[in-house]
Amino acid sequence: YNPNDSRLVINNRIGTNSSINVARTSGKILMGSLILLILAMPFTGVLLGSIGNREIGLELTETYIVSTCGSSEYTVAFEEIEKAELLEKLPDNMIRTYGTGMENLLRGNFSAEGIGEMKVCLDPNHAPFILITTHGNKHYLFGSRDAGLTNQIYDQLELKLDRSK
Structure with missing residues:
Protein backbone atom coordinates (compact mmCIF):
# COMPACT_ATOMS: atom_id res chain seq x y z
CA TYR A 1 0.00 0.00 0.00
CA ASN A 53 -30.92 -30.31 -17.40
CA ARG A 54 -33.20 -28.22 -19.61
CA GLU A 55 -35.94 -30.03 -21.48
CA ILE A 56 -35.14 -31.48 -24.88
CA GLY A 57 -38.26 -31.50 -27.02
CA LEU A 58 -38.97 -33.41 -30.20
CA GLU A 59 -42.26 -33.15 -32.08
CA LEU A 60 -43.89 -33.42 -35.48
CA THR A 61 -46.26 -30.83 -36.84
CA GLU A 62 -48.22 -31.09 -40.08
CA THR A 63 -45.25 -29.95 -42.17
CA TYR A 64 -42.17 -29.92 -39.91
CA ILE A 65 -40.09 -31.88 -37.45
CA VAL A 66 -39.13 -29.58 -34.58
CA SER A 67 -36.41 -30.15 -31.99
CA THR A 68 -35.97 -27.77 -29.05
CA CYS A 69 -33.09 -27.54 -26.58
CA GLY A 70 -33.70 -24.75 -24.11
CA SER A 71 -33.96 -21.57 -26.17
CA SER A 72 -32.64 -23.18 -29.40
CA GLU A 73 -35.11 -24.55 -31.92
CA TYR A 74 -34.33 -26.53 -35.06
CA THR A 75 -37.05 -26.92 -37.68
CA VAL A 76 -36.86 -29.07 -40.82
CA ALA A 77 -39.68 -29.13 -43.37
CA PHE A 78 -40.74 -32.59 -44.60
CA GLU A 79 -40.37 -31.50 -48.23
CA GLU A 80 -36.66 -30.77 -47.58
CA ILE A 81 -35.93 -34.23 -46.12
CA GLU A 82 -34.20 -36.69 -48.43
CA LYS A 83 -33.84 -39.47 -45.86
CA ALA A 84 -34.11 -40.18 -42.15
CA GLU A 85 -32.25 -42.85 -40.19
CA LEU A 86 -32.64 -44.14 -36.66
CA LEU A 87 -29.25 -44.50 -34.94
CA GLU A 88 -28.74 -46.60 -31.82
CA LYS A 89 -25.47 -44.83 -30.99
CA LEU A 90 -23.86 -41.51 -31.79
CA PRO A 91 -21.66 -41.25 -34.89
CA ASP A 92 -17.95 -41.87 -34.31
CA ASN A 93 -15.57 -38.97 -33.70
CA MET A 94 -18.15 -36.24 -33.23
CA ILE A 95 -16.46 -32.85 -32.85
CA ARG A 96 -18.22 -29.75 -31.55
CA THR A 97 -17.54 -26.76 -33.79
CA TYR A 98 -19.97 -24.34 -32.14
CA GLY A 99 -22.45 -24.86 -29.34
CA THR A 100 -22.78 -26.79 -26.10
CA GLY A 101 -21.04 -30.07 -25.40
CA MET A 102 -21.97 -31.20 -21.90
CA GLU A 103 -22.29 -34.63 -20.31
CA ASN A 104 -26.07 -34.63 -20.79
CA LEU A 105 -26.60 -32.07 -23.56
CA LEU A 106 -25.23 -31.71 -27.08
CA ARG A 107 -26.57 -28.66 -28.90
CA GLY A 108 -25.24 -26.66 -31.83
CA ASN A 109 -22.96 -27.36 -34.76
CA PHE A 110 -20.97 -30.60 -34.78
CA SER A 111 -19.10 -32.61 -37.38
CA ALA A 112 -18.58 -36.36 -37.62
CA GLU A 113 -16.62 -38.73 -39.80
CA GLY A 114 -18.65 -39.95 -42.76
CA ILE A 115 -21.43 -37.40 -42.20
CA GLY A 116 -19.79 -34.00 -42.17
CA GLU A 117 -21.30 -30.95 -40.51
CA MET A 118 -24.63 -31.27 -38.75
CA LYS A 119 -26.96 -29.46 -36.37
CA VAL A 120 -27.38 -31.41 -33.13
CA CYS A 121 -29.95 -31.27 -30.33
CA LEU A 122 -29.95 -34.30 -28.00
CA ASP A 123 -28.93 -35.94 -24.74
CA PRO A 124 -26.05 -38.32 -25.59
CA ASN A 125 -27.04 -40.66 -22.74
CA HIS A 126 -30.48 -41.44 -24.20
CA ALA A 127 -30.50 -43.35 -27.49
CA PRO A 128 -31.91 -43.69 -30.16
CA PHE A 129 -31.22 -40.63 -32.32
CA ILE A 130 -32.77 -39.48 -35.59
CA LEU A 131 -30.32 -38.48 -38.34
CA ILE A 132 -31.97 -36.39 -41.04
CA THR A 133 -30.37 -35.59 -44.39
CA THR A 134 -31.94 -32.88 -46.55
CA HIS A 135 -31.90 -32.46 -50.32
CA GLY A 136 -29.33 -29.68 -49.85
CA ASN A 137 -27.07 -32.22 -48.07
CA LYS A 138 -27.58 -30.63 -44.65
CA HIS A 139 -27.61 -32.99 -41.69
CA TYR A 140 -29.56 -32.83 -38.43
CA LEU A 141 -29.20 -35.18 -35.46
CA PHE A 142 -32.11 -35.07 -33.02
CA GLY A 143 -33.12 -37.01 -29.95
CA SER A 144 -35.14 -36.77 -26.77
CA ARG A 145 -34.72 -38.13 -23.27
CA ASP A 146 -37.59 -40.56 -23.92
CA ALA A 147 -36.62 -43.48 -26.19
CA GLY A 148 -40.26 -44.34 -26.81
CA LEU A 149 -41.02 -40.81 -27.99
CA THR A 150 -38.00 -40.78 -30.31
CA ASN A 151 -39.04 -44.12 -31.85
CA GLN A 152 -42.63 -42.90 -32.23
CA ILE A 153 -41.51 -39.65 -33.91
CA TYR A 154 -39.24 -41.61 -36.25
CA ASP A 155 -42.06 -44.00 -37.24
CA GLN A 156 -44.43 -41.09 -37.90
CA LEU A 157 -41.72 -39.29 -39.87
CA GLU A 158 -41.13 -42.35 -42.04
CA LEU A 159 -44.88 -42.59 -42.75
CA LYS A 160 -45.03 -38.92 -43.76
CA LEU A 161 -41.97 -39.28 -45.97
CA ASP A 162 -43.37 -42.43 -47.66
CA ARG A 163 -46.64 -40.63 -48.40
CA SER A 164 -44.88 -37.67 -49.96
CA LYS A 165 -42.93 -39.85 -52.44
Whole structure:
Protein backbone atom coordinates (compact mmCIF):
# COMPACT_ATOMS: atom_id res chain seq x y z
CA TYR A 1 0.00 0.00 0.00
CA ASN A 2 1.80 3.08 -1.26
CA PRO A 3 -0.21 6.05 -2.57
CA ASN A 4 3.00 7.69 -3.86
CA ASP A 5 3.87 4.73 -6.14
CA SER A 6 2.32 5.05 -9.61
CA ARG A 7 2.76 1.35 -10.47
CA LEU A 8 -0.24 -1.01 -10.30
CA VAL A 9 1.78 -4.19 -9.73
CA ILE A 10 4.57 -3.80 -7.18
CA ASN A 11 7.30 -6.14 -5.96
CA ASN A 12 7.15 -7.31 -2.36
CA ARG A 13 9.95 -6.04 -0.14
CA ILE A 14 11.06 -9.56 0.73
CA GLY A 15 11.11 -12.47 -1.72
CA THR A 16 10.21 -12.65 -5.38
CA ASN A 17 6.43 -12.20 -5.13
CA SER A 18 4.46 -9.21 -6.32
CA SER A 19 1.16 -7.70 -5.27
CA ILE A 20 -1.40 -5.11 -6.30
CA ASN A 21 -1.03 -1.53 -5.11
CA VAL A 22 -4.49 -0.98 -3.61
CA ALA A 23 -3.69 2.66 -2.88
CA ARG A 24 -4.48 3.40 -6.53
CA THR A 25 -8.09 3.49 -7.79
CA SER A 26 -7.34 0.95 -10.53
CA GLY A 27 -5.84 -1.38 -7.89
CA LYS A 28 -9.00 -1.14 -5.78
CA ILE A 29 -11.19 -1.85 -8.82
CA LEU A 30 -9.04 -4.83 -9.84
CA MET A 31 -9.03 -6.33 -6.33
CA GLY A 32 -12.79 -5.78 -5.95
CA SER A 33 -13.43 -7.45 -9.31
CA LEU A 34 -11.27 -10.44 -8.38
CA ILE A 35 -13.07 -10.84 -5.05
CA LEU A 36 -16.48 -10.73 -6.78
CA LEU A 37 -15.31 -13.26 -9.36
CA ILE A 38 -14.12 -15.67 -6.67
CA LEU A 39 -17.36 -15.28 -4.70
CA ALA A 40 -19.42 -15.98 -7.86
CA MET A 41 -17.64 -19.25 -8.70
CA PRO A 42 -19.84 -21.58 -6.60
CA PHE A 43 -22.95 -20.24 -8.33
CA THR A 44 -21.45 -20.87 -11.78
CA GLY A 45 -21.69 -24.64 -11.23
CA VAL A 46 -25.36 -24.35 -10.32
CA LEU A 47 -26.01 -22.29 -13.46
CA LEU A 48 -24.21 -24.78 -15.72
CA GLY A 49 -26.07 -27.67 -14.09
CA SER A 50 -29.41 -26.05 -14.83
CA ILE A 51 -28.44 -25.49 -18.47
CA GLY A 52 -27.60 -29.20 -18.90
CA ASN A 53 -30.92 -30.31 -17.40
CA ARG A 54 -33.20 -28.22 -19.61
CA GLU A 55 -35.94 -30.03 -21.48
CA ILE A 56 -35.14 -31.48 -24.88
CA GLY A 57 -38.26 -31.50 -27.02
CA LEU A 58 -38.97 -33.41 -30.20
CA GLU A 59 -42.26 -33.15 -32.08
CA LEU A 60 -43.89 -33.42 -35.48
CA THR A 61 -46.26 -30.83 -36.84
CA GLU A 62 -48.22 -31.09 -40.08
CA THR A 63 -45.25 -29.95 -42.17
CA TYR A 64 -42.17 -29.92 -39.91
CA ILE A 65 -40.09 -31.88 -37.45
CA VAL A 66 -39.13 -29.58 -34.58
CA SER A 67 -36.41 -30.15 -31.99
CA THR A 68 -35.97 -27.77 -29.05
CA CYS A 69 -33.09 -27.54 -26.58
CA GLY A 70 -33.70 -24.75 -24.11
CA SER A 71 -33.96 -21.57 -26.17
CA SER A 72 -32.64 -23.18 -29.40
CA GLU A 73 -35.11 -24.55 -31.92
CA TYR A 74 -34.33 -26.53 -35.06
CA THR A 75 -37.05 -26.92 -37.68
CA VAL A 76 -36.86 -29.07 -40.82
CA ALA A 77 -39.68 -29.13 -43.37
CA PHE A 78 -40.74 -32.59 -44.60
CA GLU A 79 -40.37 -31.50 -48.23
CA GLU A 80 -36.66 -30.77 -47.58
CA ILE A 81 -35.93 -34.23 -46.12
CA GLU A 82 -34.20 -36.69 -48.43
CA LYS A 83 -33.84 -39.47 -45.86
CA ALA A 84 -34.11 -40.18 -42.15
CA GLU A 85 -32.25 -42.85 -40.19
CA LEU A 86 -32.64 -44.14 -36.66
CA LEU A 87 -29.25 -44.50 -34.94
CA GLU A 88 -28.74 -46.60 -31.82
CA LYS A 89 -25.47 -44.83 -30.99
CA LEU A 90 -23.86 -41.51 -31.79
CA PRO A 91 -21.66 -41.25 -34.89
CA ASP A 92 -17.95 -41.87 -34.31
CA ASN A 93 -15.57 -38.97 -33.70
CA MET A 94 -18.15 -36.24 -33.23
CA ILE A 95 -16.46 -32.85 -32.85
CA ARG A 96 -18.22 -29.75 -31.55
CA THR A 97 -17.54 -26.76 -33.79
CA TYR A 98 -19.97 -24.34 -32.14
CA GLY A 99 -22.45 -24.86 -29.34
CA THR A 100 -22.78 -26.79 -26.10
CA GLY A 101 -21.04 -30.07 -25.40
CA MET A 102 -21.97 -31.20 -21.90
CA GLU A 103 -22.29 -34.63 -20.31
CA ASN A 104 -26.07 -34.63 -20.79
CA LEU A 105 -26.60 -32.07 -23.56
CA LEU A 106 -25.23 -31.71 -27.08
CA ARG A 107 -26.57 -28.66 -28.90
CA GLY A 108 -25.24 -26.66 -31.83
CA ASN A 109 -22.96 -27.36 -34.76
CA PHE A 110 -20.97 -30.60 -34.78
CA SER A 111 -19.10 -32.61 -37.38
CA ALA A 112 -18.58 -36.36 -37.62
CA GLU A 113 -16.62 -38.73 -39.80
CA GLY A 114 -18.65 -39.95 -42.76
CA ILE A 115 -21.43 -37.40 -42.20
CA GLY A 116 -19.79 -34.00 -42.17
CA GLU A 117 -21.30 -30.95 -40.51
CA MET A 118 -24.63 -31.27 -38.75
CA LYS A 119 -26.96 -29.46 -36.37
CA VAL A 120 -27.38 -31.41 -33.13
CA CYS A 121 -29.95 -31.27 -30.33
CA LEU A 122 -29.95 -34.30 -28.00
CA ASP A 123 -28.93 -35.94 -24.74
CA PRO A 124 -26.05 -38.32 -25.59
CA ASN A 125 -27.04 -40.66 -22.74
CA HIS A 126 -30.48 -41.44 -24.20
CA ALA A 127 -30.50 -43.35 -27.49
CA PRO A 128 -31.91 -43.69 -30.16
CA PHE A 129 -31.22 -40.63 -32.32
CA ILE A 130 -32.77 -39.48 -35.59
CA LEU A 131 -30.32 -38.48 -38.34
CA ILE A 132 -31.97 -36.39 -41.04
CA THR A 133 -30.37 -35.59 -44.39
CA THR A 134 -31.94 -32.88 -46.55
CA HIS A 135 -31.90 -32.46 -50.32
CA GLY A 136 -29.33 -29.68 -49.85
CA ASN A 137 -27.07 -32.22 -48.07
CA LYS A 138 -27.58 -30.63 -44.65
CA HIS A 139 -27.61 -32.99 -41.69
CA TYR A 140 -29.56 -32.83 -38.43
CA LEU A 141 -29.20 -35.18 -35.46
CA PHE A 142 -32.11 -35.07 -33.02
CA GLY A 143 -33.12 -37.01 -29.95
CA SER A 144 -35.14 -36.77 -26.77
CA ARG A 145 -34.72 -38.13 -23.27
CA ASP A 146 -37.59 -40.56 -23.92
CA ALA A 147 -36.62 -43.48 -26.19
CA GLY A 148 -40.26 -44.34 -26.81
CA LEU A 149 -41.02 -40.81 -27.99
CA THR A 150 -38.00 -40.78 -30.31
CA ASN A 151 -39.04 -44.12 -31.85
CA GLN A 152 -42.63 -42.90 -32.23
CA ILE A 153 -41.51 -39.65 -33.91
CA TYR A 154 -39.24 -41.61 -36.25
CA ASP A 155 -42.06 -44.00 -37.24
CA GLN A 156 -44.43 -41.09 -37.90
CA LEU A 157 -41.72 -39.29 -39.87
CA GLU A 158 -41.13 -42.35 -42.04
CA LEU A 159 -44.88 -42.59 -42.75
CA LYS A 160 -45.03 -38.92 -43.76
CA LEU A 161 -41.97 -39.28 -45.97
CA ASP A 162 -43.37 -42.43 -47.66
CA ARG A 163 -46.64 -40.63 -48.40
CA SER A 164 -44.88 -37.67 -49.96
CA LYS A 165 -42.93 -39.85 -52.44
